[in-house]
Amino acid sequence: MKLAILVLSAFAMTMAAQSKPAADLIVTNANVWTGDDAHPKAQAVAVIGQRIVAVGSNAEIASWRGSNTKLIDAKGKLLLPGFNDSHVHFVDGGRQLDSVQLNDVTNTDELVRRIGEQAKKTPKGEWIQNGDWDETKWSPPNLPTKEMIDPVTPDNPVLLSRYDGHSVLANSLALKLAGITAQTPDPPGGTIVRDAQGNPTGDLKDAAEGLAFKVVPPLTHDQRMRAIKRALEHAASVGVTSVQHMSADYEDISAYAELLQDGELTTRIYAAPLIETVDDLAKVGVRHAFGGPYLRVGAVKGFADGSLGSRTAYFFEPFSDEPNNHGLLASDMQPLSLMRDRMMTADAAGIQICTHAIGDQAISIILDLYTDVVKAHHGAERRFRIEHAQHMAEKDFARFAQLDVIASMQPYHAIDDGRWAEARIGHDRASRTYAFRTFLNHGVHLAFGTDWDVAPLNPMLGVYAAVTRATLDGKNPNGWFPEQKLTVAEAVHAYTMGSAYAEFQEKEKGSITAGKLADMVLVSNDIFSIDPTKIRDVKVLKTIVGGKVIWDPTRKVPYSTAY
Numbered sequence: 001m002k003l004a005i006l007v008l009s010a011f012a013m014t015m016a017a018q019s020k021p022a023a024d025l026i027v028t029n030a031n032v033w034t035g036d037d038a039h040p041k042a043q044a045v046a047v048i049g050q051r052i053v054a055v056g057s058n059a060e061i062a063s064w065r066g067s068n069t070k071l072i073d074a075k076g077k078l079l080l081p082g083f084n085d086s087h088v089h090f091v092d093g094g095r096q097l098d099s100v101q102l103n104d105v106t107n108t109d110e111l112v113r114r115i116g117e118q119a120k121k122t123p124k125g126e127w128i129q130n131g132d133w134d135e136t137k138w139s140p141p142n143l144p145t146k147e148m149i150d151p152v153t154p155d156n157p158v159l160l161s162r163y164d165g166h167s168v169l170a171n172s173l174a175l176k177l178a179g180i181t182a183q184t185p186d187p188p189g190g191t192i193v194r195d196a197q198g199n200p201t202g203d204l205k206d207a208a209e210g211l212a213f214k215v216v217p218p219l220t221h222d223q224r225m226r227a228i229k230r231a232l233e234h235a236a237s238v239g240v241t242s243v244q245h246m247s248a249d250y251e252d253i254s255a256y257a258e259l260l261q262d263g264e265l266t267t268r269i270y271a272a273p274l275i276e277t278v279d280d281l282a283k284v285g286v287r288h289a290f291g292g293p294y295l296r297v298g299a300v301k302g303f304a305d306g307s308l309g310s311r312t313a314y315f316f317e318p319f320s321d322e323p324n325n326h327g328l329l330a331s332d333m334q335p336l337s338l339m340r341d342r343m344m345t346a347d348a349a350g351i352q353i354c355t356h357a358i359g360d361q362a363i364s365i366i367l368d369l370y371t372d373v374v375k376a377h378h379g380a381e382r383r384f385r386i387e388h389a390q391h392m393a394e395k396d397f398a399r400f401a402q403l404d405v406i407a408s409m410q411p412y413h414a415i416d417d418g419r420w421a422e423a424r425i426g427h428d429r430a431s432r433t434y435a436f437r438t439f440l441n442h443g444v445h446l447a448f449g450t451d452w453d454v455a456p457l458n459p460m461l462g463v464y465a466a467v468t469r470a471t472l473d474g475k476n477p478n479g480w481f482p483e484q485k486l487t488v489a490e491a492v493h494a495y496t497m498g499s500a501y502a503e504f505q506e507k508e509k510g511s512i513t514a515g516k517l518a519d520m521v522l523v524s525n526d527i528f529s530i531d532p533t534k535i536r537d538v539k540v541l542k543t544i545v546g547g548k549v550i551w552d553p554t555r556k557v558p559y560s561t562a563y
């Protein structure tokens, strides 16, 4: 590290002596939080091309100014490294922006009304999807049924997702097209919810969703491109400069490549297709983080279990409010040897493994499998990941650290699930839920994100959630299990350097450091000094990716014409 600084400053001095090149962009008068331990604070940043060339005082950086340098006067506002969301469903997120919005619905009449409105503006026969409903927001918190929505959706098949993606609501037309009847058996890892007579209610959980999704026509290229463009624009508006797209389709990667070629990809992407496709990736020969600064591949995403909300997360002990149920292993894990074989294939090919695991037993089994992989292949820096790592068994924190598994977590889920998690799993297990502090104490790498469209993409909500742990229902103003709160600096670090590490890019991004990519975000308030409850209201003033301003609400910069 020291050597690098010496070389850089020697380089800078040589360049100064020979009249150094002028910066393309200078941000001056900023309150720069660099995220770089060597120089934590600064006032100004100079950029040439895609990269930061100098970080320092206003006076130091002024020497980089030339006649064509674009100058941004930050007026004392806080400049942060661009946020890197370690877990998104980017295309679903973009689609969701244009779909019926059900997440804030607090009664079923309103649910039905909004679905009916959507049906009126949807062409006959076209599927109505997404929605992100959440039955815990109405009372009694019963799952919605096909009988509720059939009258308002006579001409459209409906397949509306629960906000966590682990349950969908189908109407009768969708069930008919999918051929799901009272006689259809539950698939492994899934549940067709049934009424007292054994008839499907319309709710399909986890693997049972696949029975219906398989008859939904795939996205057209135009639909996919529109969704991605909406997602790029939204990411820019909330200061997200990199995303790690979990469960990406090959068509998504191809669409990103097309946008990249056309100069329209303004968010950096690391795409992780499903682990069931691992043979393809292994054949092509791409290794972890293969690609360029805007588009990388070389990771796969598998599923160990479901979600707490759908009672499909896999626990050692039953749910406190459902004594005969301790969750479901995902179809990827049935049998376990299937997952082990795929992991072995991935690891032998140098592909990074990301596994969704929420319940304590699911996490434990994945740590066992990761141990098997290390034993079989030795050596190599693999940076295994567990996505969510939501409910930990006490004994597994140390193993997590020993195996150097990255905990890729979504703090917003903590203030959302925290509303009802204790009723489902009891106090003791809840105390190890989203255990940010315990992970850090064990030396585990944290990477933060949102799981968008499961939670909002706005990183300020994530930082707010990690710092306050104040549940959305207002019932825990001092924090739900407050001992697990993080400082603002720790939360931002997990969301920048932590996420960069999770995609092998900590030398390229994650801090405002000379030599790194110029991805930065200027925000309306100093999140390190304001009342933490106000962090959620902080707005993005400018988003800069690769030295280009891609978001500026005062100039209404569209994503495709960055300045």
Ligand SMILES: [Zn+2]
Pocket (backbone or CB within 6 Å): 087, 088, 089, 246, 451, 454
């Ligand atoms: Zn996800």
